Amino acid sequence: MPVIEYIEAIRTAMKEEMERDERVFVLGEDVGLKGGVFGTTKGLQQQFGELRSLDTPLAESAIAGVAIGAAMAGMRPIAEMQYSDFMFPATNQIISEAAKIRYRSNNDWSCPLVVRAPIGGGVFGGLYHSQCPESVFFGTPGLKIVAPATAYDAKGLLLSAIRDPDPVLFFENKKCYRLVSDEVPEGEYTVPIGKSKVMREGDDITVIGYSMPLHFAMQAAEELSRDEGVEAHILDLRTIQPLDREGVLEAAARTGKVLIVHEDNKTGGVGAEVAAIISEELLYDLDAPIRRLCAPDVPAMPINPPGEKHYLLNKDKLKAAMLDLARF
Amino acid sequence: MPVIEYIEAIRTAMKEEMERDERVFVLGEDVGLKGGVFGTTKGLQQQFGELRSLDTPLAESAIAGVAIGAAMAGMRPIAEMQYSDFMFPATNQIISEAAKIRYRSNNDWSCPLVVRAPIGGGVFGGLYHSQCPESVFFGTPGLKIVAPATAYDAKGLLLSAIRDPDPVLFFENKKCYRLVSDEVPEGEYTVPIGKSKVMREGDDITVIGYSMPLHFAMQAAEELSRDEGVEAHILDLRTIQPLDREGVLEAAARTGKVLIVHEDNKTGGVGAEVAAIISEELLYDLDAPIRRLCAPDVPAMPINPPGEKHYLLNKDKLKAAMLDLARF
């Protein structure tokens, strides 16, 4: 199987789905000739024309709102937010509209929309080009939210998202774009929304997370296995809404020691819900308090390199936390 | 001490603070002659004039954005969102701007702003006049969030919020407006932001929550005490950001059995964080799994009375859950 970059997997998913289904189109800022500021939509306008790879005015509420209208009309829009930091102007359209259209119309109308938005830091983007906005949208019923960590999942989840009959927020990690490459089948396959994946098996500690920090966890796990004989069980949530309850509980029960990781800040993050689910269901199977390793409760990372590094998770921080938990 | 209504406590706080400090003013839709759609600002325009009880155009992003500008300029604006359901157009101003102004300027600028917004259902308001938006803003560093349950706290917290040097979201419960009355001192006093309050002492179970559902918990607790001999310990968070960790842990440790309640839907709510904190710190002191009783994960309550009732918490639902936990 070909090994491709995470960003290539996203691009390929859009391209193949646009070839397969003419209702699919992508709209956003600079997605046309430029192919997106990261290059995610490169080539789509050349192949599919100006309407299906549509440069919009600089107005995120309209990008979402127009896409919602088109989705209700039967199209399958993919709305790109240039950075997830810039999707907040579209919050009302996403939360008040996309999320509630099916419910409020008692199933008469629906909104099969994908909103793609790059999350995460580590690119010297500073406060407003690095944020993780998951916690803002997490907990809004009616939305599905996915956040792939691998190229394979990125393609498979994006296909599922496009085909899903409800609105899906697709949080792609901009640091993964070119850092992460893995085997991706050519052609069609889907990864189901709502199902987590065991990335690594182990019996000593369980790490639960999503997106970029899992790669640090995997690296740390290899080192811990080699150096300390500690075997980590690592679960990739992949979908953060709806959470895969069974997957979470199974992974937690496996070792009884749970570390939850994400790059979004700790308070009010997805990790809180994962911890709450475990403490609701599995309290007596735990051998250690549930720990969370997340970004600090600070607006976002500074642009200066030491500050950014200080803010972000990395392999060493993961390793220390994992070892500490193993030794508990 | 005079017993006054919750809504009166809010009005009085604004009035007294506007008398004391001429930098304080209130702006929003219909806050002027009409005195707000609930009557919260009644009389303020007559007393303080058109500028200090300012009817704005129908544009929440401007209400927040203009207030942010005025706050940076040294004023103390109180921005009223007519319903919390309608504050989502202002999300970008609140999350990208108000919350980050001090941090991004390295303390050169600040944003002493209060955003008042009525939350909660039970008024036959349906999907868009009943929501609890806490989880959207919870977890955004730089914001403080309060949600009083009593008239006493409403006044004391609003004074603290107005005087706070940072942005505070003040979530007042519209069902409490006229249903809840209690003793409120005349004149100035403050309730500190970030401190919870024990509403009732007991040794059997702990109920932790905020806003309206606490009144159901109190009623249920009285009945359980009388009928079942179960004594509930009830903690009002009052501030939901920053959470009063010590207060939470102390209340949880007191009984070892915790029920968390809020009207916001369960997944991703404030209750998840409370559960996560307890499971992080107190795992070995628990005698039962941490439970949460919240609204279902549904966009919001229907307007039809049976549907609304089915959706909302009430004394009986609380009582059943509390008894069940006591018997665990």
Next chain:
Amino acid sequence: MTHTHSVKSAPRHAALGLTDEQAVAMYEKMILARKFDERGQLLQRAGKVNFHISGINQEPSQVAMAFAMDLKNDWFLPYYRDYAFVLSLGMTVKELMLSLFAKGEDPNSAGRQMPGHFGAKRLRIVTGSSPVTTQVPHAAGFALAAKMRGERSVSLVSFGEGSSNQGDFHEGCNFAGVMKLPVIFVCQNNGYAISVPLSKQTAGRISDRALGYGFPGVQVDGNDVLETYRVFKEAHDRALAGEGPTLVEIVTYRVTPHSTSDNDLVYRTKEEVEIHKAKDGIPAYRRYLTEAGLWSEEQEQELQARIREEIDEATEYGERAPFQAVEDAFRHVYAETANGEAI
């Protein structure tokens, strides 16, 4: 925009391309909407329903705009005062009553949403919400879909003048303007947004805003049924001809309080309201039809009786109908599979 009423001999409606039957049907829809609306107010006062929001005095222009549209192909994004509009699109009084009573059979939302929150796919009426102006970009989205699929379809979206100050108005209009989409933006300027008069909403003229988006803006007297029809017909023609959007500002006046929860005498005088009530477009249009030989006192009485019966029946039906079963209250957050599970 200037215009002259050119054809001298033919009656105005015929000159505009309206048949006699259509001209009469328009009148009937106005009366139907007015009577439904009055019943809604009564029902609320009688404590039979919690809430009613009225479109009284805005019916003439709402009917006119509906009659200028293509009911088979266009998309409609109304706002909460658009009873006369949706009745003209084919919604029935019974359906409106089911919505008013928040009953399960209500096609708009099965009694989940407040009355006035329209939506019915079979009538191409797009589901709406309470936060104002969100529907404006949706209308552009429907028009974009039509353009992509090469369909001859126009979308019409309406909203109040207060609501035109939301960012979504600007973003939606500009998007439609730059892509020359077939959208008609309708601002029903009734002078108030709850208690806030136009003078505190904006210092500009709403119709002038179109200029900044590169398409025409027209102001029209909403009490003049046929002129309003003409303006919409023209906007519809432009849209179908690929000439892009039009912004229509209907000048009207809200004669009722904002809703049954509002006491308007706190912020305006009875006299002001009376002045505007006197300008009601319905009697004027009735006079027009009478003078054109299309309407008589007998027809009026027959119509009033028929409508009273229709509304009585609908009221009774609505009142008796069951609420949505509470077991179903939490359904349809997401699509369900055939066996009722969420996918």
Next chain:
Amino acid sequence: MTHTHSVKSAPRHAALGLTDEQAVAMYEKMILARKFDERGQLLQRAGKVNFHISGINQEPSQVAMAFAMDLKNDWFLPYYRDYAFVLSLGMTVKELMLSLFAKGEDPNSAGRQMPGHFGAKRLRIVTGSSPVTTQVPHAAGFALAAKMRGERSVSLVSFGEGSSNQGDFHEGCNFAGVMKLPVIFVCQNNGYAISVPLSKQTAGRISDRALGYGFPGVQVDGNDVLETYRVFKEAHDRALAGEGPTLVEIVTYRVTPHSTSDNDLVYRTKEEVEIHKAKDGIPAYRRYLTEAGLWSEEQEQELQARIREEIDEATEYGERAPFQAVEDAFRHVYAETANGEAI
């Protein structure tokens, strides 16, 4: 708006009320900004900094607008290309370099924010963020505060033409319009928003939008320094006279790629860029000063040398300065008490 250059004998700048010293100072600021900006590009290419965003070609009008303002009383809400503007307001090249190198001493953000995110209370420059157009309602808020306190203060806010399509533009302008606030809204229309040309941003003319908010909109050639100054002076006078806001659309062109991360030749031609480079307002202004007897080749060489030295020093200082200590990286989320705790 029409206008004539009335005074015949006096040179243009004098007729506008600018002293010779001011006229020359304006030129010096343009050159300073241009040279700083070129250095920024070099530093990025040399790998000394990660990122630079350029304001080249927009300096003449930025300087003109600053010189029309009252630096003691007005409030300034610039956007990321406004180097020439903030330099004219009193920010130093050294401070800009500290920001470019993201160092702790940077007064804008202590190296937390990207370069071009200005803010300095001592200069009445309001802290800005990356999401575009959020500063527009803030400017109305500053003006509202001034009005409430009876201060003679104007707020000036600038943004790009792409950004003028955000809802916050509409809401902020309308708010200021209806309350007749002393705000100058400045759209620096440089033809592109990253890769998207004006023709895909809007079908309208930005300056025309003011009409819909009830205040004047003016389009001005940003390469014409003195005409730009005149327009801002007039807007400032109007604001102080209580006549409310003005929208100024500066017509300019972005000759550089969007930022150092952008390759503009993917979406436009070199020829197009060259045409606009040839219209640079700086040489024209230098000719004007020379013809007015205010500038000479010697002065030019002295200036260039002085500026080079200033920039060299600032570069060196910026490069050597320490980053903010990581212990301080998480401070100032909330106000701290005297002993460093959050309150």
